[in-house]
Each structure stands twice: as structure tokens, then as C-alpha cells.
Amino acid sequence: MNAQTRSRPVLTALAAAAVAAAMSTALPALAQTVKIGTTGALTGPYNEFGEGVRRGALLAIERWNAKGGVLGRQIELAMALDDQLVPDRAVQNLRRILDTPDIDVIIGPGGSGPTLAVIDMATVDGRPYCNPQAQTPSIVYPDGLDKPARKNVISTAIQNDVEAKALGNYVAPRFKKIGIMHESTGYGVSGAQLLSAQVEQATKGKPVAVEAYNQRAQDMTAQISRVQRAGADVLVVIGLGADMAVVRRNMLRLGFDVPLITSGGGISLPYKEGAGELAVGTRATMVGTYTPGTAPKGIAKDLSDAYAAKFGKDRWWGDDPTSPQVYFALTVGAGFDCASMLLEGVRRAGATDKAKVVDALNGLTGYAVSNGTANFSPTQHNLLTPEQIAVFEYVKGEKGQVALRLTKQ
Known part of the structure; x- marks a missing residue:
């Protein structure tokens, strides 16, 4: 066997290795x-x-x-x-x-x-x-x-402008002296500004008080006292549920007995858990996909069925075994x-x-x-519009539990 003949197996092996290498780099791309x-x-x-x-x-x-x-x-x-x-x-x-x-x-x-x-x-x-x-x-x-x-x-x-329109449309015809509290984040500040503008447009008057608080603050009596002294006949709060629970407890401490109406955070479990029975009477805005007493339909039902099968009817699902809680949306x-x-x-x-x-x-x-x-x-990247936002209210359920119902608009 000459040198050329001896080299053929080596060349063949090298060629095969090259093809294999090329395939190995191509296959992951196909399977990626x-x-x-x-x-x-x-x-x-x-x-x-x-x-x-x-x-x-x-x-x-x-x-x-x-x-x-x-x-x-x-x-x-x-x-x-x-x-x-x-x-x-x-x-x-x-x-x-x-x-x-x-x-x-x-x-x-x-x-x-x-x-x-x-x-x-x-x-x-x-x-x-x-x-x-x-x-x-x-x-x-x-x-x-x-x-x-x-x-x-x-x-x-x-989005805040969507929520502000829903809140403004609800409170403006029902109350004369509107007080607003909001968390001091970008969400809270912009939400309060948009809600104030919505109220002013609807009533030709400004809110009687607008107060800010920091997330996770454990005492908001100073801000609530200023809203109370301004003579507000309703308090609208824009923030997260855990903080709203503090607001509700502080309202009781100060004897500030006016309706509490909130952004979507008031629908969340941290609010319900933190406020307990004090949540009864609170009204809040939220997308109405999972309205209590109404069976979800279409993809919303597919999602709830898939969730129950994979995760069970847990904290994210909520208390009602027949349908997810409103905040699930x-x-x-x-x-x-x-x-x-x-x-x-x-x-x-x-x-x-x-x-x-x-x-x-x-x-x-x-x-x-x-x-x-x-x-x-x-120019339009939002899924949700004001027409999809509903107002819900906490009530005493049939078994004495705190429950949500859709309010009459």
C-alpha cells in the first residue's frame, strides 16, 4: 500500500467528521x-x-x-x-x-x-x-x-388613563367633594393627575384634597386627616392592595366614615386579607372578565379550566370553587x-x-x-379599553364571608 492509498481512509474519516460537525451545528438550530x-x-x-x-x-x-x-x-x-x-x-x-x-x-x-x-x-x-x-x-x-x-x-x-376614566365616570355623578389618595410611585402620581383631570372635566370642579403616601407605609392617618378636614364625602385611593388595607384601618381609627373607592388594587387578595370585614362596602375598578356569578366564556374559560387542572383552586384562584376571583384577570x-x-x-x-x-x-x-x-x-398598543372596566363592591356573602359583586352602573 503506497502513501496515497494509506491516506484515503484518513481523508475519508476527516470528510465524515466534517459532515458530522456541520450537521451537529445545523441540527440544534432546527430543534431550537x-x-x-x-x-x-x-x-x-x-x-x-x-x-x-x-x-x-x-x-x-x-x-x-x-x-x-x-x-x-x-x-x-x-x-x-x-x-x-x-x-x-x-x-x-x-x-x-x-x-x-x-x-x-x-x-x-x-x-x-x-x-x-x-x-x-x-x-x-x-x-x-x-x-x-x-x-x-x-x-x-x-x-x-x-x-x-x-x-x-x-x-x-x-393603563392609568383607562382606569381614571372608569373611576371618574363612576364617582363624578355620585359625589360632590372628592378626596384622592395615591401612592408616590409613577403609577400613583400619574393616576391621580389623570383622575383629577377626569373629575374636573366632569364636574367643573377640582378634588377637595389630593394626598400622597409611600408604598408599605404602616400609618397614613396624617394624609387621611387632611382629606377628612377638607370635607370629602368620598375617598378614592390609587395604589396596591396591602397599602389600601392600611388606609381602610386608619379611616376607622379616625372615624372617617365615607365611601372608599379604589383602583384595581382594592380587588386584590392583600386588600381583602388585610382589611378583613372592613372591606365590606369598598368599591373598586377591574376588568370584568371573571365577574362573580357569571361563568367565564371562550378563552377565559379555557384558561380557568387549565389553571384549575395544573395548579388547583389556590390563592391565585380565590375562594369561589366555581370560578376564579376577579383579580385573576x-x-x-x-x-x-x-x-x-x-x-x-x-x-x-x-x-x-x-x-x-x-x-x-x-x-x-x-x-x-x-x-x-x-x-x-x-398608535394603539393597549389591550384594554375603558368599556372593559367594571366597578365591583365587597358585600357580606350568603355564608357571612366577604365577597365581591358587580355594582349597578
Whole structure:
């Protein structure tokens, strides 16, 4: 055997190795999953937000994967990080997500504080991003509500202007002297400003008092006293449920016996648990997807059925074994809808290329999710409208428990 003959097996082996190497680099690309990354309050005092979103996203992923995934690829929640609703932690988490190039789409944190801290980073990065809960309008519309939205940011949140219109339309014809309290975050400040403008437009008069408080404050008697001295015949509070429970207890201590009407935080379990029987009589706004006494329909029912099968009828589900609690729409529903819309954007784009998916999301119309139907355009990136917001009231249930019912509008 000459040298040329002896070299043929070696060359053949090398060629085979080269082909195998090429195939090994190509195969993972074909089998690659579509990856979602998220940061949220998975633990801590506000984990009803982040953990609810995470569970909703998982249920959306399971729904898509059961139908074959998207673009012939399975989907995974590749990164779910805990920020406890703390802005600095949200920034660290989003940097980690953005530094992971194979994350295709992003679900942001809950709460305006963490979201305002990260939204510019997400905008510069350009990957498709869904805001599940944060309500400050500048998150989606940085140049004003009459200007185009951030191109890569869509939202399932009850935006402040939507909530303010629902609250204003409810309180303005019913009360003459409206007092407002709000948390000192971007959400609370912008919400109070928009509500004040809505009240002034409807009544030709301003609220008699507007007071701010810090999240997690354990005593708000000073602010409530000022609202009381101003002669308010109703108190409207914009904030989170745990803080609203403090407000309600402090109202009792001061003998401030006027109706308490709140933003969506008043519907949450932290408010109900913190206020106990004092919650009775409180009215609050929320998307009406899971109205007590009314069976959910369509995708909302599919979601509730899937949740009960996977997680059981637990704290996120609520007390009623027949239907999820009202707040389920803003936690689990928000996560499900965010993931569903982002994945539909990938499907319509026919690729995970961020520019193509963003373009698809800007034209995402007629796409039904649990809390409504997406009809997006470059100037409209909100899922929810004022017409979808209802007012609920805490009452004594048939068995003496604190329960919610839809108010008469």
C-alpha cells in the first residue's frame, strides 16, 4: 500500500467528521425552542403579581405546545427571574435577560416603579416586550397619549388613563367633594393627575384634597386627616392592595366614615386579607372578565379550566370553587395574554427576528385572548379599553364571608 492509498481512509474519516460537525451545528438550530424571558415579583409581599404572570405564561406555553408550538418549534419559559417588585432588582434581571441572545420575547415586571426602571433598556434592545400590569402611560407612550407607542412594547395592563376614566365616570355623578389618595410611585402620581383631570372635566370642579403616601407605609392617618378636614364625602385611593388595607384601618381609627373607592388594587387578595370585614362596602375598578356569578366564556374559560387542572383552586384562584376571583384577570390572565400575543406575533412574522415580530405586533388585529381582543396599530398598543372596566363592591356573602359583586352602573 503506497502513501496515497494509506491516506484515503484518513481523508475519508476527516470528510465524515466534517459532515458530522456541520450537521451537529445545523441540527440544534432546527430543534431550537422559542424562548420567553421574564422578571417579576415571584416572592415577597407582592408576589400575587409576578407569580400570577409566570403561571399564566406557562399555561399559554402549554396551550401553544399542545398545538405544535410555533414555526414548528416548541416554546419554553427559559428565564423567570424574581425582582420582588424592587426597581434595582428588575434592572439587574432585565440586563441578564437582554444579555442572553437566544431569548426571543420578553414579559416585563409588574408595577410602574420596576417597569419605568427597565423600559428604556428594553426599547433600545428592540426585542418584542409585553407589559403585563404596570399602568403608567409613559411606559407605552413615552411622548404622550396622542403620540405613537414604543414600537416594540405592547400592554395588557389597565393603563392609568383607562382606569381614571372608569373611576371618574363612576364617582363624578355620585359625589360632590372628592378626596384622592395615591401612592408616590409613577403609577400613583400619574393616576391621580389623570383622575383629577377626569373629575374636573366632569364636574367643573377640582378634588377637595389630593394626598400622597409611600408604598408599605404602616400609618397614613396624617394624609387621611387632611382629606377628612377638607370635607370629602368620598375617598378614592390609587395604589396596591396591602397599602389600601392600611388606609381602610386608619379611616376607622379616625372615624372617617365615607365611601372608599379604589383602583384595581382594592380587588386584590392583600386588600381583602388585610382589611378583613372592613372591606365590606369598598368599591373598586377591574376588568370584568371573571365577574362573580357569571361563568367565564371562550378563552377565559379555557384558561380557568387549565389553571384549575395544573395548579388547583389556590390563592391565585380565590375562594369561589366555581370560578376564579376577579383579580385573576390581572395576574394569571395578564401573563397568559402577554405570552399568547407575543407568540402570535412570532407566528405571523414567520420568524423570531425581532424586527419582523415587532412589525407583526404593530399590525396584530382581531386576535382574541382571555381579557379581550388585540387590535394594535403603531398608535394603539393597549389591550384594554375603558368599556372593559367594571366597578365591583365587597358585600357580606350568603355564608357571612366577604365577597365581591358587580355594582349597578
